[in-house]
Amino acid sequence: MKTYIALFRGINVGGKHILPMPALVAIFESLGLGDVKTYIQSGNAVFRCQAENVGSLSARIVAEINKRHGFEPQLLLLELAELEKVVLANPFPDAEAQPNTLHLNFLLFAPVNPNLPALDAIKKDSERFSLIDQVFYLHAPEGIGRSKLAAQAEKRLGVAMTSRNWRTVCKLMEFAKKMRLPNTANQ
Structure with a gap:
């Protein structure tokens, strides 16, 4: 299984x-x-x-x-192995201490022609981003509610995506790891 x-x-x-x-x-x-x-x-x-x-x-x-x-x-x-790879690839490990400021945007497919310069031009000085394979990592210390970068990312990447903060990603990975072995599924 x-x-x-x-x-x-x-x-x-x-x-x-x-x-x-x-x-x-x-x-x-x-x-x-x-x-x-x-x-x-x-x-x-x-x-x-x-x-x-x-x-x-x-x-x-x-x-x-x-x-x-x-x-x-x-x-x-x-x-599970794919999620583990995504977590290990996090380019902003220092942001993990504030898990609600680190967002992983999972792209439904790899972008063909992402406009990263346009995203770089609208990001706040405090924001950082990185596109690795099919994940757009976004560190937004001031939050994503008013972030132009967060608002424009999907459009500029040209791919639909779904976002999860670091806390949620880690919790899902924790659940999945517990399920890996049948005798730990309900612990």
Whole structure:
């Protein structure tokens, strides 16, 4: 069995695409996915299943959500090893001490022609960013609410993305690591 991390984009945000976490767990379980654990209400889940094509698995999950709730969220599935690689690649380890200021923006696919100079031109002096593979790391010590860089990143990269702060990423990795071995799944 493999452990997967599910990152949904845009559910339970702004009163749109409401999907309570117990309903999400029920959907996962109805598809034969096991040891499902969610984290906060914004669409994070960790689960186990037999090895399967990630694209096919993602499509099945999204189709079932659409069938039951009438919308098709964007979904990015990562294996535990992929998430571990993303965490190890963090170019701003000094920012980990303030986990709500470090954001990992997971891109749905690799950008073809990202406009990094445009992002560099609008960032605040206190902000830092780095694009590594399909993750746009953003350290925004003053927060992302008023950050032009955060607001423009998706447009300038040309790829849809879903963002998680460092605390959330670490918590999901912790859940996934506990699931790695069947005898630790519920500890």
